[in-house]
Amino acid sequence: MTRPASVVPFFKGRMGRGIERIAARLRRSIFGVCSIARAGSPDEAKEARVNGMTVQELIARFPEIPQDLREEPLLARFAEACEALLRHARKPSPCSTQHDAANHFYLKLIGPLAIYGYGLSSREKVLRHLQELIERQEADPEGFGGSLLPQDAAHDEVKGPGCS
Template identity: 55%
Template sequence: MTIDELTTRFPEIPADLRDEPLLAEFAEAFGPQLAIAEKPVACTVEQSAGNAFYMKLINPIGIYAIGLAKREAVLGQIQALVEGFRADPEGYAASLLPGGVSPVQVRGPGCE
């Protein structure tokens, strides 16, 4: 995945991170996971793989975007993800999924 594809797919990525070379590495490393990542709805009772990938890979950036984390902290998290991936690409990507993920996102009762 390219940086343009990443920022188009996830508009919550703030503009000040878009020129970071580290973000481009992140997009390339986790392209397959980011391609299926999707933000879970508030009433999700069982997460899909896409939800889990969103929470691990994109959510920290979103937390920074709303001002609840410092830039250095989120860049450190992205760096740790990229380094983990470099050390063991297949194993690390698989480690991002918790056991027992649902094939699809399951919403709770009364959730539209």
């Protein structure tokens, strides 16, 4: 199997194998293979792949999305376009010392919405950011997830001392 350069940079050794596993999981989730494990039945998984993520599902997963953005049509487009990555995204622990792919997806996709919710960004800036993410995903669906990951992404989230 050949690896697209846009998804995973070439690494050697143990770190490379970890990155390869992350990329493989990402590719499977992008093409809907992982949906079966997340849904209750194969029929629900098929429906999720066909219909995409709804705004209600997005808000249920990430309640930090501000109230005034929840009726925004752009948020619905974002949920549908970035469904696979949003299903994989996970908020990092406050004491994380290294982030895995799921943490990076959260920070890049949901982080700006949370920052706006705290009043540290403008609505226009967040909507512009969502539009840019949608356009990037539509332009390169296979490479988009990889573009959100830094080269040094950890295989698993690493928490600092005293963290559980």
